Amino acid sequence: MDEGCNKVVIIGGGAAGYFAAITAAEKKPNAQVLLFEAGDRVLRKVKISGGGRCNLTHHCYEPKELSSHYPRGSKELRGAFHHWQPRDTIEWFETRGVKTKVETDGRIFPASDNSQSVIDCLRTEAKNLGVSEHLRTRVTDLKQTNNQWELEINQSEKIIADQVCLALGSLRGTGMEKTLTALGHIISPLIPSLFAFNLPEHPMVELAGISVPHAQAKTLPNGKPQHGPLLITHRGLSGPCILRLSAWDAQELATCKYKFEVEINWLGDHSLEKIKEVVSQYRKKFAVAKVSTNPSKELPKRLWAHLVDHAKISKDTTWAHLSKKEEQKLVKALGTYRCKVSGKTTNKEEFVTCGGVSLKQVDFRTMESKLAPGLHFAGECIDYDGITGGFNFQGAWTTGRIAGLAIATDPS
């Protein structure tokens, strides 16, 4: 790792770092592109992502709509998606032999259902383009010296680079926060996103394993409702609907230390008015049947029984004997079910850190720092994050691609 000119260093061997390195090496063949990875393996998150299948992007090809899946960074990414979006990602991988498939919910996976095919593709491409990979190479500091960058490696060795791309992933625990702050960068608070809600000692956890396909949930008092499948687990609530909620309200939920109230509409496609109508139809249709016998096609039997119990309706009450007050309570249990959350559980399938290098300090046309020319950023270390569904990897491919391209076309 001698000093020299035209040296490009990409720091971080994840999805964003790889895409930046490959692009820089492809578009600037005379440059020496080095990829530094602190760990003993590259692309570790790609490997475990999507339960080992790697949900590499999402079937959404319209930049405006695509950007609406990012609770933070949506405005900045919208422009970036005009340069590199899921269609480009798919084409890129398919051209290199990774066939892809779209699932019914829009998530895109390699047809092999094996994240290793994505890893093999990226590593082969990088190798063919002459990117040199350096494992156990942690950048512990970086400083600008004239028009170059001095990097401290593993707190000892120093090397000089002409251009640098920071693709560190979550900044939590990287030790680079101080370095970036010293360069004038603002780091938005690093907090988790995409987590499940714990309901300690709540009777609902006895229903673990039950899922409702079209629920709606919001955090109280002012959360924006989110829709989608909701899963009851042995700890509390999970599933896409809850993970979306955790992403959109990540900052507020961190502030209240994950103690808050959530309100669920179990028939998420129906308004409260519609639920009232449905219940009154049940009353007419099933007069002699017990209310506790599930009349709904949409809700599982055990959940219905729980909701009737929650509304304090005796399990022997028939629809004909249901009082007006009990009917109102049942409507409330179905449409505005409230429960207290205390704590969170990190989702095993996918989790990200929200927060990172301030969006205002990065030029999303080049991913270059607005404060330090020659310093680029890509991936999760920037203050953007997406909901589940392949949006986080798409963010990494897009920002990595733009950073690599800008590095390659920089005249220095």
Ligand SMILES: Cc1cc2nc3c(=O)[nH]c(=O)nc-3n(C[C@H](O)[C@H](O)[C@H](O)COP(=O)(O)OP(=O)(O)OC[C@H]3O[C@@H](n4cnc5c(N)ncnc54)[C@H](O)[C@@H]3O)c2cc1C
């Ligand atoms: C279990 C799990 C499953 C996931 N599944 C999906 C999914 O299916 N689809 C999806 O879209 N998203 C998924 N995500 C999110 C996705 O993995 C991330 O958004 C994505 O990996 C971010 O890429 P990155 O390159 O920015 O960061 P990373 O993949 O985190 O890579 C950063 C790399 O930089 C290295 N590094 C850090 N500091 C230094 C340093 N100082 N010097 C040198 N190297 C350093 C790290 O060791 C790491 O290898 C998942 C996340 C998790 C945790």
